[in-house]
Amino acid sequence: MIQYTLKCAQDHRFDSWFQSADAFDKLKSAGMVSCAVCGDPHVEKAIMAPRVRPARNAAAAPASQAEQPAAPSLSAPANEMEKAVSDLKKQIEANSDYVGKDFAKEARAMHTGETPERSIYGEAKLDEAKALIDEGISVAPLPFRPGRKSN
Template sequence: MINYTLKCANDHRFDSWFQSADAFDKLKAAGMVSCAVCGDTHVEKAMMAPRVRPARSAATQPQDTTPAPAPKTPSAPGPLSAPASPAEQALKELRTHVEANSDYVGKDFASEARAMHDGEAPERPIYGEAKVEEAKALIDDGVPVAPLPFNIGRKTN
């Protein structure tokens, strides 16, 4: 897995994980990488500092064990469960709205969406999971679908 800092044409910056550099390139070419804030698909890699481990010799040197005083500035990060930015808050609200107003159909998403489009099932808001090939086939057939900007995270047991 690789973590990239990305930015859109509107200069919104956000982080995203990808399986590999090639996976990022393929998803970007397919138009499946979009801004977490505004949804713009003109996304590029932004400048970022690499995470570098210290040398082994530096890791074995004794370190000062005196605890550092806790920062008392208002810019100190809050709890990990709270949104860190307005964009994260918007994503949280979107997820809550989708889960409250849609039916989760799991891995049957592609077949359910196609059945509704063809008039074989009643129309209703749904969300679920689909393979990239299934999603592309739905789009090619004119079925209105869109990727969600968050992981579903449903438990299966």
Template sequence: MIQYSLKCSEGHSFDSWFQSAAAYDKLAASGMVSCAVCGGSRVEKAIMTPRVRPARSAAETPATERPLSAPATPAEQALAEMRRKIEQNSDYVGRDFASEARRMHLGETPERSIYGEARIDEAKALIEEGIPVAPLPFLPNRKAN
């Protein structure tokens, strides 16, 4: 088995295991290697450092880790990308989400993409009224000031 660091044409980085280097080459040539984040088929090997087992004294020192701000897994990368797109293309309405969604549904305010916060009972009431809503898998950034 061999592990490769891969990168797609959209810039997503991820790791994958293959039976051998020849198996990777065969799968890549037939277009069967796809990005774990976006599903794109234009994937290539990324520059990677070899894994060398450290000496005993070096093993006692903590290894350099990825910064906490960088997504570590393909799932985290996909969630970070989804969050970026939502925040870039939607208006944050905060705790007024339910009332703003209702006003848009009734035609009292222009329709646009919004996201915000709602209590469970508010979200259920919106759904019962036929107003399409969906939960997001992240909490909005809150301003500390």
């Protein structure tokens, strides 16, 4: 496998993996390589620095923890949008009851007055959500999946 940095005529740059250098050439000549950003089929290899590993015995002693930059956490939000969704999820989980797969049943029971109204969230199939909306019950899809609840 080989990774190339590619760029299109619009100067969008992106990386892509190919089985070999010949595979890239064959795919490009067949018109099967296009820009990942805009779809432009005029893609060329961009200048890139090769990735060369040092020999095993040439590896330097690890730097102290104070000198090493903090590695980004995979669970931390990567940008403002992810942070906003993460904050929304925390707020909903803190101020609402998770009802799981009984969401449609619970929402309907609150709407008819069988149970007291409260903020709930959970899971519903598309046809169940459409039925709730048709009945005049306000529901909204959330931009995240509920975390697993364990006892």
